[in-house]
Amino acid sequence: MKYALKNIRTFWKEDKLTLFLLVICAVVSSLVINYSAAVYQNYSKMKNDIETDVNEIMIRLHNNENCYATIGSIKEMFMSFPDRINDSVTMYYAQFECTDIPYDRGGVSVRFCIKNDCIVPCHLFEENLRKWGNFTSGVYFSDQQEINGECVALIHDDRGFGENSIYNKLMIDETHLQFMGKKYELIGMEKLEPLLVPVNSLNDDIIIDAIAMDFSSALTRSMYDDISEIINNSFEEIADIPDLEFPDIDGIAYSNTLIIVAVMLCTFSAISFSVIYSYLLSKRKKSLLIYRLCGCKKIMALKIYLEECMIVMIPSYIVGSVVFLSIVLRNKNLLELDYYRFELKDFIMMFFIYLIVSMCGLTMMIYHNCLKHSIKRCGV
Incomplete structure (x- = not known):
């Protein structure tokens, strides 16, 4: 040195x-x-x-006499999404009200995914039910039951609620219940939703109040633009798409x-x-x-x-x-x-x-x- x-x-x-x-x-x-x-x-x-801020989106649907969203139309719309979007969505969600379920119980929600151009159950939702102790007995409906639209159901375990019990209102015998004019086989009990059924088992003319999507990763600008364009083309008058900030x-x-x-x-x-x-x-x-x-x-x-x-x-x-x-x-x-x-x-x-x-x-x-x-x- x-x-x-x-x-x-x-x-x-x-x-x-x-x-x-x-x-x-x-x-x-x-x-x-x-x-x-x-x-x-x-x-x-x-x-x-x-990436940590934008991984879900919820859209309210303000239905009217001239324009409204139904089970059939939202399934068709989701199926039209590009594969890159459907592959990144971990859960599609749709909510509707019906007379079979009291309004104060939150209405009915269906959750599903789209894989290989087929509607399948949302297994992430099933995992969360079990993880957080909300799945009490029975089984969740399978891919085949969802694809075929079989009338199977999981019902809220509220047998101790008396007259307000969903279970007491819908059950017609020990293994079957009546919902939306159809007879469903009871396959399980849970403590989160009033009722869980395959979306393909429902009539296509049921009117939907809201839809949502959860993503496995950050929602990108291009994905948001594609989703907004498709939803606006289908329900421009009634869809309330939130404005999201992107980089x-x-x-x-x-x-x-x-x-x-x-x-x-x-x-x-x-x-x-x-x-x-x-x-x-x-x-x-x-x-x-x-x-x-x-x-x-x-x-x-x-x-x-x-x-x-x-x-x-x-x-x-x-x-x-x-x-x-x-x-x-x-x-x-x-x-x-x-x-x-x-x-x-x-x-x-x-x-x-x-x-x-x-x-x-x-x-x-x-x-x-x-x-x-x-x-x-x-x-x-």
Whole structure:
């Protein structure tokens, strides 16, 4: 290290401009690396916030004499959704009222999914019933029972409610109940809904008051636009589609562009540092020859040169980082980095990545340009 420090002092005395350019390249690399990381962190956190906010949508249907939604029409509409939407929907939901279920009990809800162009039961809902202890006995209806529209049902276990009991009102014998003019076989008991039946077992002319969709991941702008267009084409007059906020696509594209530009600038800075240092070494061939003739091995010469680079790069990187943080922390809104938070572990990780990559590149450059056949190149 002492030889490297002596060489740096010599540079300062004999070639201030070159040393200054090396420092500038290292500081610029530090600024660009920190900015790239900040933009990426800001973009990632913004994206994560968006993904956790929008994963379901509920639509009220204000039916009237001229336009109304029915079981048949909403099934047809959901079936017309693109496969990428149906594959991402974990549950379709539809709600309606009927005289068989008192209004104060919340009406009737049906839940289902669409797989391979077929309506199947919502197994996620079934899992949640069991998970939270709301499934008391029996079985849930199967895929085949839903596809075939079989009249099977799960009823609310409210036998102790007396006259207000859904069970006492609908049951016609121990294993069957009467609902919407049809005879259903009782296959299970639950404690969440008044009644659960396959949607395909219901008459297509039943009027629907509301529909909803739950998604396995974030609802994207393109999916929302497709869903809105299809629903408006079917029920434009009565569908109350909520306005959802989505990220600024242009802003995200702009962030991506900034990252690409920053990476290119950082690469250019690193190359510039190597070129300037290579020029500096080319002016020191005689001193290198003396080192070699005095018994200095190539590995030792390489070590001295890399130490010189580290003496320049490490302080310059720290200075560049301090300058960057002092600017960013005061002007996050101006730089559109609202989500950025300084984290020491990320700073240390970036520093070591920068150092390792730079050392690898400089090692190859120094060895290829200055150490390989160094004595022959000096005319000996």
